[in-house]
Amino acid sequence: MKYIPVSFEMKDGRICEIREIQVKDAAETIEYLKTVMGESNFLYSYPEEITLTVEQEEKMIKGFNESEDILMIIAEIDGRLIASAQISRSKKLKMRHRGNVAVTVLKEFWNLGIGKKMLLCLEEYAKEWGLTQIELDYFSGNKRGQILYEKLGFVKVGEIPEAFILKDGTRYNNITMVKSI
Numbered sequence: 001m002k003y004i005p006v007s008f009e010m011k012d013g014r015i016c017e018i019r020e021i022q023v024k025d026a027a028e029t030i031e032y033l034k035t036v037m038g039e040s041n042f043l044y045s046y047p048e049e050i051t052l053t054v055e056q057e058e059k060m061i062k063g064f065n066e067s068e069d070i071l072m073i074i075a076e077i078d079g080r081l082i083a084s085a086q087i088s089r090s091k092k093l094k095m096r097h098r099g100n101v102a103v104t105v106l107k108e109f110w111n112l113g114i115g116k117k118m119l120l121c122l123e124e125y126a127k128e129w130g131l132t133q134i135e136l137d138y139f140s141g142n143k144r145g146q147i148l149y150e151k152l153g154f155v156k157v158g159e160i161p162e163a164f165i166l167k168d169g170t171r172y173n174n175i176t177m178v179k180s181i
């Protein structure tokens with residue numbers, strides 16, 4: 001266990017627990033990923049692209065738990081997985097000061113402060129790792145994400161045009177943001 005769990009009171013008064021993902025969460029994580037990928041156009045996969053078996057997911061989580069370069073945390077209420085977030089850094093010495101972060105929240109729990117809290121947890125962890133900057137990417141059009149990231153002090157540094165083309169032909173750019181910590 002490399003992350004000490006924290007309790008967080010959401011804007012509606014309910015308490016969720018934020019903790020490092022564990023191998024026992026594998027099956028629920030797969031279902032969670034399928035759900036969130038279907039609830040937002042602003043994530044990299046379609047639900048049908050989540051094809052990992054429980055065994056493969058277990059192996060992946062075990063790898064995360066043992067890695068010094070990846071931390072995946074989840075939020076749960078009454079044992080139900082409602083959000084996840086991840087930070088990773090390169091093994092390459094020249095890039096070891098940088099962390100890449102990402103977060104997802106189940107739609108029914110949007111606007112309750114969880115996304116912000118999860119990113120703040122990762123930022124604290126990044127400081128413990130000794131990182132000096134954290135980075136993220138998001139789809140242009142993801143206004144909700146943009147507001148959250150700007151509130152947290154991330155600054156836009158780049159944009160790849162037409163990085164994503166949805167099944168219906170909608171095109172989005174990839175926007176990169178950085179925050180010095």
Ligand SMILES: CC(C)(COP(=O)(O)OP(=O)(O)OC[C@H]1O[C@@H](n2cnc3c(N)ncnc32)[C@H](O)[C@@H]1OP(=O)(O)O)[C@@H](O)C(=O)NCCC(=O)NCCS
Nearest residue numbers: 040042103104105110111112113114115116138144145148
């Ligand atoms: C983007 C996402 C992670 C945000 O998570 P969330 O838990 O809903 O965000 P929060 O409740 O922490 O809100 C963060 C801030 O955004 C603001 N905000 C939230 N919803 C808003 C809205 N509809 N309009 C304007 N501002 C809004 C809030 O004011 C809040 O700031 P505050 O707490 O200082 O008031 C979540 O909507 C999500 O998972 N979306 C789908 C997947 C996704 O886009 N992930 C990001 C991929 S890059």
